Amino acid sequence: MSEQEQPPEVEVELEAGVAEQSAEVPLDEVFQEVTVEAVQAELEVALIKVDEQQADVLRAQAEVQNIRRRSEQDVAKAHKFGQEKLMAEVVSLLDNLGRAIEAGKAEGASMESLLEGVEMSQKMLLDGLKKFNVDQLDPHGEPFNPELHEAMTAVPNPDLEPNTVMEVFQKGYTLNGRLVRPAMVVVSK
Secondary structure (H helix, E strand, O other): OOOOOHHHHHHHHHHHHHHHHHHHOOHHHHHHHHHHHHHHHHHHHHHHHHHHHHHHHHHHHHHHHHHHHHHHHHHHHHHHHOOHHHHHHHHHHHHHHHHHHHHHHOOOOOHHHHHHHHHHHHHHHHHHHHHOOEEEEOOOOOEOOOOOEEEEEEEOOOOOOOOEEEEEEEOEEEEOOEEEEOEEEEEEO
């Protein structure tokens, strides 16, 4: 035998070995079993991931509900207790007004001392309101501004420019720059 003839015999022997294996288990079944098992394993992994993601979604939804509930509680508390500092200022003012009344009832009390106490209480209140961005509008001598002033009447006055505030019946107030109450004024014509 020549060397060239041997390789074909080896190939035949290998083919015969593969044929023996395939005779025991058909190749279609081997590939089908591997494919089914692989798909089942992938499916199990995917189902586990889906379960984890569903749990994450439920946790996120619960967290959003908790945040919403806490926010609602914070807003309710802010509405309920938001004026607490303002009320402390007002209560102090009430204390001073009570002292002024007691001083006015005392024997030998003068009208001047009573007036001084009331003026001090008024100043204390205005200072307290400024802490909360409440500003008083006293536009006497200023040009009339319809956004901040309410003209009660117009009076001819040759000494003043037209539309100048001559007199203030009632002072106005703003809160954080927003008009709370306009100043009621008399305007020159």
